[in-house]
Amino acid sequence: MLARVANNLFWMGRYIERSEHIARYLNVNYFSSLDAPNTQSQDRQFVLRSMQFMVGDPVLNNEVLEEEKVLYKIGLDPNFPASIINNVKQARENANSARDLISTELYEAINKFYHFVLKYNADAFVKNGLHDFTMNVAEMTAILRGKIRGTLLHDSVYAIIMLGVNIERATQIIRIINAKYHDALNAQGSYGDKFSHSFEWTTLLKCAESYDMMRRFYKKTPTSISTLEFLILNPNCPRSVMNSLNQVYHHIKILDPSKAYNKTSTAFLIGKVRSEYEYKYIEEIEEDIQLFIDQILKSLSEISKKMEKEFFNY
Amino acid sequence: MGNLKNQMFSSYQQNPELYDEIYDNKGEVKTIYKKLFDIYGEHSIKDYVKLNDKAKSSFFNQGITFQVYDKKKTQEKIFPFDLFPRIIDPTEWEVIEKGAIQRSKALNLFLWDIYHEKNIIKQGIVPMELISSSVNYLDQMNGIDPPGGIYNHISGTDVIKHNDGKYYVLEDNIRCPSGVSYVICNRTALKRALFGVFNHYNTCSVTNYAENLLDLLETVKPKGVDVPNVIVITPGMYNSAFYEHSYLAKTMGVELVEGRDLFVENDFVYMKTIRGPEKVDVIYRRIDDAFIDPLEFKPDSTLGVPGLFAAYKKGNVTLANAPGTGVADDKAVYTYMPAIIKYYLNEEPILNNVHTYHCSRPDELKYVLEHVHELVIKPVDEAGGYGISIGNRLTKAEIEKVKKQLLAEPRKYVAQPIMSLSVHPTYIDGTKSFEQRHVDLRTFTVLGKDKEFVLKGGLTRVALQKGNLIVNSSQGGGSKDTWVLKN
Numbered sequence: 001m002l003a004r005v006a007n008n009l010f011w012m013g014r015y016i017e018r019s020e021h022i023a024r025y026l027n028v029n030y031f032s033s034l035d036a037p038n039t040q041s042q043d044r045q046f047v048l049r050s051m052q053f054m055v056g057d058p059v060l061n062n063e064v065l066e067e068e069k070v071l072y073k074i075g076l077d078p079n080f081p082a083s084i085i086n087n088v089k090q091a092r093e094n095a096n097s098a099r100d101l102i103s104t105e106l107y108e109a110i111n112k113f114y115h116f117v118l119k120y121n122a123d124a125f126v127k128n129g130l131h132d133f134t135m136n137v138a139e140m141t142a143i144l145r146g147k148i149r150g151t152l153l154h155d156s157v158y159a160i161i162m163l164g165v166n167i168e169r170a171t172q173i174i175r176i177i178n179a180k181y182h183d184a185l186n187a188q189g190s191y192g193d194k195f196s197h198s199f200e201w202t203t204l205l206k207c208a209e210s211y212d213m214m215r216r217f218y219k220k221t222p223t224s225i226s227t228l229e230f231l232i233l234n235p236n237c238p239r240s241v242m243n244s245l246n247q248v249y250h251h252i253k254i255l256d257p258s259k260a261y262n263k264t265s266t267a268f269l270i271g272k273v274r275s276e277y278e279y280k281y282i283e284e285i286e287e288d289i290q291l292f293i294d295q296i297l298k299s300l301s302e303i304s305k306k307m308e309k310e311f312f313n314y
Numbered sequence: 315m316g317n318l319k320n321q322m323f324s325s326y327q328q329n330p331e332l333y334d335e336i337y338d339n340k341g342e343v344k345t346i347y348k349k350l351f352d353i354y355g356e357h358s359i360k361d362y363v364k365l366n367d368k369a370k371s372s373f374f375n376q377g378i379t380f381q382v383y384d385k386k387k388t389q390e391k392i393f394p395f396d397l398f399p400r401i402i403d404p405t406e407w408e409v410i411e412k413g414a415i416q417r418s419k420a421l422n423l424f425l426w427d428i429y430h431e432k433n434i435i436k437q438g439i440v441p442m443e444l445i446s447s448s449v450n451y452l453d454q455m456n457g458i459d460p461p462g463g464i465y466n467h468i469s470g471t472d473v474i475k476h477n478d479g480k481y482y483v484l485e486d487n488i489r490c491p492s493g494v495s496y497v498i499c500n501r502t503a504l505k506r507a508l509f510g511v512f513n514h515y516n517t518c519s520v521t522n523y524a525e526n527l528l529d530l531l532e533t534v535k536p537k538g539v540d541v542p543n544v545i546v547i548t549p550g551m552y553n554s555a556f557y558e559h560s561y562l563a564k565t566m567g568v569e570l571v572e573g574r575d576l577f578v579e580n581d582f583v584y585m586k587t588i589r590g591p592e593k594v595d596v597i598y599r600r601i602d603d604a605f606i607d608p609l610e611f612k613p614d615s616t617l618g619v620p621g622l623f624a625a626y627k628k629g630n631v632t633l634a635n636a637p638g639t640g641v642a643d644d645k646a647v648y649t650y651m652p653a654i655i656k657y658y659l660n661e662e663p664i665l666n667n668v669h670t671y672h673c674s675r676p677d678e679l680k681y682v683l684e685h686v687h688e689l690v691i692k693p694v695d696e697a698g699g700y701g702i703s704i705g706n707r708l709t710k711a712e713i714e715k716v717k718k719q720l721l722a723e724p725r726k727y728v729a730q731p732i733m734s735l736s737v738h739p740t741y742i743d744g745t746k747s748f749e750q751r752h753v754d755l756r757t758f759t760v761l762g763k764d765k766e767f768v769l770k771g772g773l774t775r776v777a778l779q780k781g782n783l784i785v786n787s788s789q790g791g792g793s794k795d796t797w798v799l800k801n
Binding site for chain 1: 374375376377546550551556557559560561563564568569570571572574575585586587588
């Protein structure tokens with residue numbers, strides 16, 4: 001596979017995954033806040049701020065946000081780089097240049113996705129289309145993952161895409177944790193809602209499509225510690241950071257099957273990061289969650305950069 | 315049912331002077347079109363509009379689009395596609411297929427000759443100026459033996475049917491002929507929209523193009539290579555034919571590369587992969603001669619690969635088509651095609667050439683001057699339709715002007731009878747009805763070492779504007795699925 005095309009496929013995977021997380025974040029936060037048990041979590045401003053924070057565009061405290069503007073910006077604004085529409089455009093652009101390597105089925109699905117987002121009426125979206133739009137985005141990305149898994153040869157092309165998907169998934173889950181962690185902190189002090197039992201943990205789990213399974217696993221109302229443990233360390237939760245790291249490790253081994261000791265390889269770095277979290281316990285992380293978030297984001301970006309150097313920049 | 319049939323074709327107006335592909339000279343629907351005509355007749359025009367939209371979205375979803383730029387944003391558009399297929403019966407097709415192979419082979423031998431001994435010139439069959447005046451003649455190619463002896467691996471021969479019911483060749487395209495992916499997409503779109511109609515016809519498949527192309531490209535591998543590494547090179551994803559490039563690479567199962575993915579070391583070509591350099595043996599290039607190697611041709615080209623031509627010269631890599639083929643597909647050479655076929659193959663041309671009058675010959679000039687109003691006058695050295703005068707569209711004053719030009723520089727001009735392209739019922743969005751539109755047919759021929767292949771089908775291009783004879787997509791032309799029936 002060409003180095004340049006590998007780079008494009010990697011980013012195709014990342015943008016597909018990214019668009020899904022943003023869409024789900026909008027959906028879950030908006031709708032779960034409507035009947036949230038406390039006034040703070042119910043507050044429109046609070047929710048809109050959280051959305052902006054999650055896409056890396058935090059707002060100053062005193063600024064008053066307009067719902068329709070925020071939704072448009074994050075959903076369909078072509079001039080906002082982190083908008084869903086731009087992520088989908090980028091995913092398709094990257095797929096375009098690797099069109100000869102991926103299956104017709106996958107390409108058509110990406111293309112359909114692109115035209116769906118492109119044609120979506122912005123007015124309808126901000127007024128009453130939030131649910132329809134974001135659900136469709138989430139579903140279409142699920143279809144894409146199915147096509148990736150089900151129609152591609154499981155070789156280096158597949159490994160590169162899955163590396164992109166999983167590095168992005170870990171990154172987005174951490175960003176979502178970060179955003180909801182802040183929400184939980186900010187929601188403190190309102191009636192009867194302590195940080196560790198905040199309503200925001202439930203929202204967080206729903207944002208990661210992991211609420212039901214978490215309930216099954218712990219059989220208790222989510223708390224800060226059980227939620228973070230599940231989403232960060234549980235290797236069987238498909239959205240957990242640990243699971244993503246395991247996937248990343250598995251796929252890098254397809255690209256680089258060598259067993260020899262090579263401390264400069266990407267595989268080595270991934271193995272190192274993965275081992276670190278494999279043997280962590282949640283109390284260590286909870287001690288300074290902000291530090292953990294900064295560190296893991298840094299590690300993920302180092303992995304991405306190293307991959308670029310080793311595989312994409314011949 | 316008869317009434318319903320009228321809904322689709324009741325307003326169809328036939329101009330008796332034009333050759334209509336679906337009607338015979340008695341005004342009856344031809345046998346091969348009869349079933350299709352009846353099936354379409356069961357639908358109303360409303361159904362048809364719906365199906366048309368379905369076909370359009372099929373193109374969007376397949377991503378077969380080109381981009382249009384305006385002030386605010388770039389827009390994606392699809393090439394107009396007509397749901398009424400063109401049908402060619404097997405006996406007619408046989409003539410086209412044999413004729414296309416004959417021309418491609420003759421052109422290949424011609425290219426070998428003019429880049430080697432130049433016998434055809436020495437014997438006075440074609441004039442020296444044909445080569446010396448051609449901008450597409452590459453001195454660098456003199457004496458080079460392309461692997462397998464093939465220059466024009468891929469040829470696109472454009473044929474039309476004149477109002478005498480015979481096929482004529484209008485042009486041979488042997489540089490980088492494009493359009494083959496549309497043949498396959500048109501078929502896919504038609505199958506999705508109207509799958510039922512295929513049950514009634516025994517139509518040749520068009521999806522075997524890529525496997526045959528790869529097969530034939532492998533026969534012209536460089537010496538000393540066992541299993542050749544074939545690739546397709548494209549100018550990039552913003553090129554209007556990028557879809558076709560990626561389609562061909564995908565269906566052949568080979569890499570699609572850009573110039574920046576390749577490099578040359580010790581006169582061998584390599585591509586940059588995730589596991590380091592990988593040698594390349596056969597390059598199907600979709601980049602024009604001038605851009606393939608900045609060291610040898612256009613120095614500011616960023617699309618090509620520095621050193622590629624040197625590797626080619628050494629015989630370490632095959633380029634398809636070979637550099638310098640363009641010399642054989644210009645208008646001036648076209649006029650000599652019957653003589654070229656006769657000279658190299660000792661055969662009569664199977665497909666007609668449009669008769670050409672050379673104004674450099676006094677008796678022919680005399681004829682041309684007397685018949686300007688029924689001829690097309692073309693300068694021999696201009697491309698892209700510049701400087702062409704169509705006799706029956708000229709005013710008296712303009713005719714006099716043309717005559718003056720002819721007398722002043724007779725060598726500069728050739729003249730041909732005005733050809734009338736056949737017409738075919740075509741759905742017109744504006745009037746929501748079927749109307750006669752002019753069509754041509756681009757065929758695709760692949761030459762390998764001692765092997766050849768013609769795609770059984772081709773791209774029927776339609777001039778969508780009433781009365782227009784220009785079918786090029788850049789001029790608003792559309793296309794039709796083309797069915798070649800099995801015997």
